[in-house]
Structure formats: C-alpha cells, structure tokens
Amino acid sequence: MELLPYYFLTFAFLSSIILSFLQAKAFPAKPSTFLRLPPGPWQLPVVGSMHHLIVGGSLPHRxxxxxxxxxxxxxxxxxxxxxxxxxxxxxxxxxxxxxxDVTFATRPISVTVHTLSWGGRDIIFAPYGDYWRQTRKVCITKLFGPKRIQAYRSLREEEVKNLIHNITRAAKTSPLVNLSELMTAFVSDTTVRAITGATHKEHPEFLRAWGTSLKLAAGSNLADLFPSKRWLTDIVSGATYEAEKCNQIIGGLFDNIIKMKRERNAISDATDTEDEDLLDLLLKMHKGEGVPTPLELDSIKGVILDLLEREVRLRLPP
Known part of the structure; x- marks a missing residue:
C-alpha cells in the first residue's frame, strides 16, 4: 500500500466532516451483508478509519x-x-x-489514473483477463523481442549523438546545464521515434503534460476515498480536472501521430516488414491482424504511454 501523505489525510478528514452533513440524510444507510472480514480499529461515520492515522500527530506509516x-x-x-x-x-x-495472486492481480485504479489511462485501456492498469494477457503477450513477443530492439540500434546511436550535441551547445551558453531536462527529452525522442518513426513537434507542451500526469498518478485524490461524493470532491481537489487537461494534450498528440502514420502508409503502401516501426505493428493489431481481438485506438495510446513511462524508469535515475 502506498502511504498517504499526512497533510492529505488531515485535509481529507476535515473535508469529510463537511461532506457527512450533505449526505447523511439524503441517502439512508443500507442494511449491511455479513462478511468474514479481517479485524480492524473502530470506525466513524463517513471518515471510516482515517482518524486513527492522524490522531496524536503520528506519521501514517507509524x-x-x-x-x-x-x-x-x-x-x-x-x-x-x-x-x-x-x-x-x-x-x-x-x-x-x-x-x-490471480485473485488480487487486478490493480485498483484511482479516478485520476482512470482518466489518464483512457479507462484502464493500457497494460499497467488493465483488469486481469483476456485483454491484459493478449496485450502483454503482444508487447513481449512483437515489441520487445531481441530482433526488434536490435533494429533500432542506429536510431539510438543517432539520438545519443544529438544528446551530446545538445549538452555541448548548452555548456557553451551557460555554466549550468539542466541534464535532467535534456535526458528526459532524449528518452522521449528516442522512444517516440522507435514507436512512430518520426519526431513530435509538440515537444515542450507534451513533456509538461506528461510530467504533470506522472505526479497526478502518484498523488492522492479525494474522489478515491469518497466515490459517492465525486461531484463535490472534484470541485474541492481539482485533480480530476488537471488529469483531464493532461489527457487531452497527450491524447491529442497521439491522435496526430496515428493520423500522420496512416497517411504515410496510405501514400507509400509499403509491405516491407523490415521498415515497420512499433506503431505499424499496433495499427495492424487494430485491424485484427495476428491477434484474436483487435486493439482499440485508446489501447494503442495507452500502450504508447506505458512504453514512454517504462523507458523513463529504466534510463533515468529516480
């Protein structure tokens, strides 16, 4: 379990007191069904057990x-x-x-992540089942295979040269060089070129939206604690609104990339599999080629986003 920040628990506790007055009489309690549940501390209406994590000033993990x-x-x-x-x-x-493991294989998906992952249509947060197994198998066998990775060696070498050139140029104009920014751009450019065969022009805006989405996905949202009061928690926290903005920017970029790829393929009408990039393979799966169930466009965008996050986690320090 990821520990909730102390300040967030305090804010959620105080907010829930207000929310309790708005719903206590509007929605009467339903009779509970007997379940064999693990033991736990006593609970308060609305807030549940949260007060045990903040009373006395103790840190949540303690x-x-x-x-x-x-x-x-x-x-x-x-x-x-x-x-x-x-x-x-x-x-x-x-x-x-x-x-x-199978019983608990499906990851709980927060409201924020649900928005950022097109309803869990990626690999990381997709429910355990046929869709998840198919998408994972496709990525392992067709996207991450040794031959496929080796095919992009020249691309990676070219991007490394560009990175060195950018570092050298930045060092000539300033005594301080933001290596984190340059490395993030390098990973993004390399991955997008490997996936689509081209660079993306919306580079700065995309990186900002992507960075914000990673922070939102790792953060906490009141709507996850009070799903029945989401209309109010969205107003209080604003995280869902920010996630929707990021999703529109990232999704818009991916839509443009997919559109341009389709246009290039329609003009060239190439059949040489040696020149295929990852997006070519994903679009074939969208048509149902080589897979029992065609991939949806939202699934393709989710896979691309997962690949970007994977590369960042592998190549960049935390």
Whole structure:
C-alpha cells in the first residue's frame, strides 16, 4: 500500500466532516451483508478509519505499525468509503502476492489514473483477463523481442549523438546545464521515434503534460476515498480536472501521430516488414491482424504511454 501523505489525510478528514452533513440524510444507510472480514480499529461515520492515522500527530506509516501490532498481520481499514486491507507480515504478503495472486492481480485504479489511462485501456492498469494477457503477450513477443530492439540500434546511436550535441551547445551558453531536462527529452525522442518513426513537434507542451500526469498518478485524490461524493470532491481537489487537461494534450498528440502514420502508409503502401516501426505493428493489431481481438485506438495510446513511462524508469535515475 502506498502511504498517504499526512497533510492529505488531515485535509481529507476535515473535508469529510463537511461532506457527512450533505449526505447523511439524503441517502439512508443500507442494511449491511455479513462478511468474514479481517479485524480492524473502530470506525466513524463517513471518515471510516482515517482518524486513527492522524490522531496524536503520528506519521501514517507509524500509525499503521502500531495498529498492526494490536489487530494482527491482516487488518481492515476503511479510508473514507473505501475498504482497504493492510498486510504487514511476510506470511500475509506472500498469501496475497503469490498464493492468491490471480485473485488480487487486478490493480485498483484511482479516478485520476482512470482518466489518464483512457479507462484502464493500457497494460499497467488493465483488469486481469483476456485483454491484459493478449496485450502483454503482444508487447513481449512483437515489441520487445531481441530482433526488434536490435533494429533500432542506429536510431539510438543517432539520438545519443544529438544528446551530446545538445549538452555541448548548452555548456557553451551557460555554466549550468539542466541534464535532467535534456535526458528526459532524449528518452522521449528516442522512444517516440522507435514507436512512430518520426519526431513530435509538440515537444515542450507534451513533456509538461506528461510530467504533470506522472505526479497526478502518484498523488492522492479525494474522489478515491469518497466515490459517492465525486461531484463535490472534484470541485474541492481539482485533480480530476488537471488529469483531464493532461489527457487531452497527450491524447491529442497521439491522435496526430496515428493520423500522420496512416497517411504515410496510405501514400507509400509499403509491405516491407523490415521498415515497420512499433506503431505499424499496433495499427495492424487494430485491424485484427495476428491477434484474436483487435486493439482499440485508446489501447494503442495507452500502450504508447506505458512504453514512454517504462523507458523513463529504466534510463533515468529516480
């Protein structure tokens, strides 16, 4: 479980007090169905167990440690309206992540990530099932194969030369060089060229939107804790609105790339598979070639975004 920031928990706790007055009478409580749930601390209406993580000024991870000592290695917390299982021992984690791996294989998808990933149509957050298995298999066998990677050696060498040239040019004009910015641009350019066969002109705007989307995806959103009050939590936090803006910029760029690729293919009408890039393969899968279920366009955009994130995590320091 990713620990929620202390300030966010405090803000969520105070906000939930206001939200409770707006919904307590409008929606009467439904009779609960008996379930065999793990033990956990007592809960308050609306806020659930969140007060246990902030009362006394303790940091959230220390509060979780103290609660696990009292309630055991498998514990139930309710963060707002969201039930959450906490596994705090090696045995409990092994049971969830190995023994019951298929049951817990689908990652929980937040409201923000749902917006950024076109409804979970990528690989990382796609529900475990036929679609996920097919898309993952396609990427491993057709996109990440040794022959395919070797085919882009000259492209990578060219981009490395461009990177060295950009660093040299920046060093001549300023004593300080922003290597993080240049390396991010290098990874982005290399990956986009490998995927599409061309560079993208909307470089600065795309990188800004992409960087913002990564921060939003790693952050917290009140709508995840209070899904039934999303109309109000969206107004309070604004994270969903920012995610939609980033999705429009990134999705717009990918739409333009796909459109230009289709136009080039229509003119050239090339059949030489040696000159195919990754987007050519994905568009063939969109037509149903070589796959049991055709890829949707949103799935193609999600795969491209996953590939970009993968390259950044592999090549750049955290």
């Amino acid at each position: 509060a979780l440690r103290d609660l696990s000592k009292k309630y055991g290695p498998l514990m139930l917390l309710k963060l707002g309206e969201t039930p959450t299982i906490i596994a705090s021992s090696i045995e409990a984690a092994k049971e969830i992540m190995r023994t019951q």
